[in-house]
Amino acid sequence: MSPLIGDLGAAEARVLFDSTVQRMLRAYPESPDVVTHDLHPDFYSTQFAQAFSEQQQIPILPVQHHHAHIAAICAEHGITQPVLGLALDGVGFGTDGQPWGGELLWVDGAEFERFGHLSTLALPGGDRAALEPWRMAAAALARLNRHDEIMPRYAGQPATATVASILMKNFNCPQTSSMGRLFDAAAGLLGVNLIQTQEAQAAIQLQQLAERHGSVPPLTGGYRITAENALDFSPTLSALIDCRDSNRDTAFAAALFHATLIAGLAEWVKTAAQHFQISTLALGGGCFHNTVLRQGLVRQLAADGFKLLGARQLPPDDRAISLGQAWVALQSKRL
DSSP states (O other), X not given: OOOOOOOTTSHHHHHHHHHHHXXXXXXXXXXXXXXXXXXXXXXXXXXXXXXXXXXXXXXXXXXXXXXXXXXXXXXXHTOOSOEEEEEEEEEEEOTTSSEEEEEEEEEETTEEEEEEEEOOEEOTTGGGGGTOHHHHHHHHHHXXXXXXXXXXXXXXXXXXXXXXXXXXXXXXXXXXXXXXXXHXXXXXXXXXXXXXXXTTHHHHHHHHHHHHHOOOOOOTTOOEEOTTOEEEOHHHHHHHHHHHHTTOOHHHHHHHHHHHHHHHHHHHHHHHHHHHTOOEEEEESGGGGOHHHHHHHHHHHHHTTOEEEOOSXXXXXXXXXXXXXXHHHHHHTTO
16 A cells, blocks of 8 residues: 555645656566556546556556445455445445445445445535535435525525525536435534535534434434335434424434434345345445444444444545455456
8 A cells, every 4th residue: 555645636646646656666576467446537546547557558447436445345354255335435436427425235356236325415516515515405405395495594605596596407416325425414404514624524523413412212214215225314304404493402413313324224234134145244435434323333233143344454435445446456357
């Protein structure tokens, strides 16, 4: 693994990336026989991999982002048999070209199947929505058929009218299954965070509020699993609006949100386990930095008899993606 390079959107990081690759090539005597990359066509790393593959005349292997998250966990544990993978993070390019981020997968080395995903929410304004949780809250209101509440609730935001309009027209509103954006929607609905100044700020604030309040039972009827195995937390989002409107304690609402997520995810995983007859579950993605979510889910699933695999030497976030890609490449040689 190389040292952390940073956001490859920055020119300085790209220069460092290029020089790091060259340094690692000099450090290891064996020439690489495959190069892997993320599915996203616009990533610098993808473009680099394609050029490197052509230059070196070696095969290239694209690896879906969440497949790589689960593969990284498998690599750390030396797992080569099929597992279920619960990947919860911000966003990753899906095989359908849509932004994924709340995925339940069957993974067998170099192969994977998407069993289910979180019900999608719109990203009004695209990537801008990841920086402004109020936009995700507006998307949740539109999803709940409460579109007329967007303007009065977020009148203080300069783009409110535009966001309300594009949600109504479904213009520049890609649909995402991201767990990170679901956290943003919850934070925006509760007024906990409307504009993020650092990555995952809204989710961290919700976690801190939930920790302050302590455990609560999950919301009865707070989620549903559709016939297509989509996990829908719309009833919970509606309950958060009611909590705020009735001036309920925000910390209680944050705890309720976490408890219901845990209950819904656990039932969802059990559905997949019965379908595939697998009881080994790998947990990957940046959302597993959230100790309330992680510990609650681990307690629930361990009690249900699951063998749980988590990040150990590497964090569960995107810093482990390259390891997962390498693991998929290694397993693909065995097919």
